[in-house]
Amino acid sequence: MDIFDSCHIINDHLISTREGQARNELIRLLDYHERNDIEYSPLVNHLIRETGLYPYLKPDTADWGDRFVYEIFKVDIGGKESTLHREQSSLLKRLINGENVAVSAPTSFGKSFVIDAFISIKNPNNVVIIVPTIALTDETRRRLYKKFANNYKIITTTEVELAEKNIFIFPQERAMNYVNKIDSIDILIIDEFYKASSVYDKSRSPALLKAILKLGIKSKQKYFLAPNITSIGENVFTKDMVFEDKLGFNTVYLERFDKYTEIKGDKIEKELQKGEILLNILEQTKTKSLIYAASYPQIDKVSNLLNEMLPISEKPLLIEFSNWLTINYGANWKLTNLVKRGVGIHNGQLHRSISQIQVKLFEEKDGLANIISTSSIIEGVNTSAENVIIWRNRKSGGNSILDSFTYKNIIGRGGRMFKYFIGKIYLLESPPQDDATQLDIPFPDSILGDLDEEIHISSLNNEQVAKIVSFKTEMYDILGKEVYDRLLKENIFQSNNSDFVKETARQMKDNQEDWNGLSYLNSNEPESWDRLIWKIISLQPGEWGDGPYGIQHKKFVEFVKVLVANWGSTIPELLDELDEFDIDIEQFFKLERIAAFNLSSLISDINILQREILNNGTDVSPFVSRVSHAFLPSVVYQLEEYGLPRMISRKLYQNGIIDFNNDNLNIHNTIEIFHEIGREKIKSFNFIDAFDEYILDYFYDGITISESESPL
Structure with missing residues (x-):
């Protein structure tokens, strides 16, 4: 590559107002500089400035004007200053001015920097951030805790006492627990807000829309973030917001390799060729790769291929992780063998701490080299790789062809600012047609019964008001006016289906x-639970393990009865007991989640109704609490969201270090206990093994304030 010729081409694009092409050429030029360890010239720095990519400027070799730009676009993002690129700065300015903004931008845009800068500059009292998954909850918590925990209480769980200044981070279902506890919200932030549309999340979009309505009326300002949306259809949820389309502003370049064109023959031959091409890519790239496999059966297929063909790694960290999985989950689990070959799995079903640890290992130089994934990797965490390999061109579940929107979200994981200038996209099946994506957010009737028509009158049409009034009349007949009005005001029901x-x-x-x-x-x-659990789950057929790891109602009831021993028994011991019901480890993960969320939510609503209707003094709240924490002590269950597996908590409990059965424990005073004991003290205990130490370092990093963090 001739540097001067490339600069000439970039300049020509800029003169002809083809900034997007200029930026792509520039990013390729910067990649060439990095790979060949070439210092940026003043000319290269100036082109960086002209394309708006200010963070890439090298002040030491830039002229004074470009150095000035580098400095004036610096902002405090919580304890340290970082230079924003042009479009980040433009977006931040709108928020600082108090505007309500919905922004669509590439994955590599750096939308989270804008949140951090806003908090640092505006010093708000209450910030609510709604994210789609628990994994993203913890990732966001870790980032903000390091920067702002000196000044804010960072809240991610339910039933937490508020401080004077709070940052709330949680999925939409948990947000409802705080509707009546927060008097005023300075800014309501919805990450991945495209999930408000039933097109992209049919089961959970009503909960998100309900949260937007109920928290929105208490919010002074709103900031909604999404990737790859080109327009928003008219709707009541974003009616007072400015839509910012930043999709044209990329900070990395995606290079595509259409490997599917090399695949010929019948179905069997094509599958064999796909496998060979995948192995060749992994052998040639030698850098981190995300492999999108779409469905559980396809993950199994790729896993089997890599287990058979990849050599066992000699990296100590991976050997320790494999041994740890063998002890705590079993030698026969496919992940136990895969990690020895530098491969992880991310499918949205594993224990949260295991998924988090794998992502952490994926970011380590001597950790995992590859992760096989469903779309959970694009919805759950903000991780990236140099290589993204599309093994299957289907949506998660494996039936529908990938649409343009989901495809762009997946390949958007290729490349990362300051790490991979160029993301390499390998397609083993054909891509979808490139289409614009309008986000349409219809108002679901299912949430109308949970709204007060007087409070939300500005968001409702006459027909919706009439439906609410009709619904309330029926509920008055069943429960009585006073009772139903009280329950409605308390936002107490978990169900999003009125x-x-x-x-x-x-x-x-x-x-x-x-x-x-x-x-x-x-x-x-x-x-003694059989009849009751059977009756309860029969109210909602299809909720108890349908899909790739579907299960009969009887099996689910038996699973819940075995899960009672979750704290006192190891997972291998539980699996031995579940073997007679043909429940394997994959089903265990799925059913534990279903029990902790679906079953607990359903029984909670039934408990509310029976207290009012039967009026016999029965209250099964203790059972609801137990099942909602998978029959673990509540703090142990919550610590898993923070990256600490139950196995380590159990060791600390059994050795008398922390009494997790203490009813006075909550997540915040437990974190204080961990700080009082100290990381090194816990790691020194003889019952803590080598990989436990690695996990403890990761856990403590997430509850430690950065040294550079300073009071606002």
């Missing part, structure tokens, strides 16, 4: 004798 709540209440009132014996759920005798 009709389901109504029909369950009606059935309970008409057949009260069928609900006798609910108090047995509070007992420590799981054998």
